[in-house]
Amino acid sequence: MDKLYTFGKYLKHKYNKKIKKVPISIPGFTCPNIDGTVARGGCVFCENESFSPNFQKEKFTLNLKSKENPLLQKQLNALKLQFFNTVELYKRIYASEKFIVYFQSFTNTYAPFETLKTLYDTALTFPDVIGLSIGTRTDSITDETLNYLKELSKDYEIWVEYGIQSSNDETLKRINRGHDFQNVKDTIKKTKDLGLNVCGHLIFGLPGETQDDMIKSVNDTIELNIDSIKFHPLYVTDNTLLAIDYKKGTFIPISEKDYIDTLIKAIKMLPQNVSIQRMTAGTANLLAPEWCRDKSKQMSHIHKALVNAGIKL
Numbered sequence: 280m281d282k283l284y285t286f287g288k289y290l291k292h293k294y295n296k297k298i299k300k301v302p303i304s305i306p307g308f309t310c311p312n313i314d315g316t317v318a319r320g321g322c323v324f325c326e327n328e329s330f331s332p333n334f335q336k337e338k339f340t341l342n343l344k345s346k347e348n349p350l351l352q353k354q355l356n357a358l359k360l361q362f363f364n365t366v367e368l369y370k371r372i373y374a375s376e377k378f379i380v381y382f383q384s385f386t387n388t389y390a391p392f393e394t395l396k397t398l399y400d401t402a403l404t405f406p407d408v409i410g411l412s413i414g415t416r417t418d419s420i421t422d423e424t425l426n427y428l429k430e431l432s433k434d435y436e437i438w439v440e441y442g443i444q445s446s447n448d449e450t451l452k453r454i455n456r457g458h459d460f461q462n463v464k465d466t467i468k469k470t471k472d473l474g475l476n477v478c479g480h481l482i483f484g485l486p487g488e489t490q491d492d493m494i495k496s497v498n499d500t501i502e503l504n505i506d507s508i509k510f511h512p513l514y515v516t517d518n519t520l521l522a523i524d525y526k527k528g529t530f531i532p533i534s535e536k537d538y539i540d541t542l543i544k545a546i547k548m549l550p551q552n553v554s555i556q557r558m559t560a561g562t563a564n565l566l567a568p569e570w571c572r573d574k575s576k577q578m579s580h581i582h583k584a585l586v587n588a589g590i591k592l
């Protein structure tokens with residue numbers, strides 16, 4: 280890629296409207312590596328109910344085999360409330376015109392099909408919604424759900440976002456991911472064969488990884504024919520397994536210099552049609568590294584590095 284192709288540019292070109300993704304967190308959703316199905320505790324960097332005493336958790340959580348869903352009304356209320364509050368803000372701040380409902384937190388296909396269908400159908404009835412983006416894991420999406428998303432994609436902008444993180448199986452074990460890269464390959468192939476849009480998420484700075492490992496993950500991810508990508512530095516927040524390693528000194532976070540260097544190499548490798556949805560991440564609720572606290576500063580450093588590398592913005 281020699282000209283930065285962001286997801287914003289993709290949407291602008293396709294719809295010629297100001298479009299924003301509206302993040303939604305549905306109560307009662309969890310992950311199979313939290314609830315004991317494939318592991319417990321979740322990914323080592325994830326702040327979830329396993330380690331966070333203040334985490335707002337439901338006593339009841341869903342999985343693919345749940346026979347009933349006593350939380351459905353609560354979930355629908357949360358969806359509606361979060362959507363309308365965020366949209367009001369986005370219209371005021373960004374003058375946004377259309378919206379994609381982004382099911383972001385936890386594994387948003389890890390529930391019985393009827394629940395998912397109700398949530399997705401409801402989101403698509405909201406005003407000015409042009410589609411859905413569904414964040415999930417490659418081991419937690421059924422053929423029934425994929426086929427339904429394929430049906431929806433005839434009329435709406437539908438994206439499936441898969442956490443890939445790394446293509447190195449040793450790393451995936453180390454971070455307690457609960458699936459291997461073969462599972463990622465198989466599910467993304469199935470999703471792409473149905474004609475659905477796929478966004479892959481990668482993390483740079485995972486425990487034990489060299490830059491060669493990170494670049495290999497980028498290469499392996501490109502080979503999956505993804506349509507879009509998110510890059511993320513690994514930072515440490517409290518109440519995670521990673522925080523324990525960080526405090527013991529057995530995990531050292533990636534430096535900003537190494538992160539940006541890897542990111543620029545990765546962007547250069549991308550085919551021109553793969554849009555970029557995220558180049559970094561920051562949080563105020565941070566233990567380390569300090570450079571991840573201020574996202575706007577990071578973005579300005581990244582833009583400078585892109586220009587120096589000859590990538591047009």
Ligand code: SF4
Nearest residue numbers: 310321322325385386
């Ligand atoms: S899959 Fe996502 S939400 Fe689930 S434990 Fe890992 S990081 Fe957390």
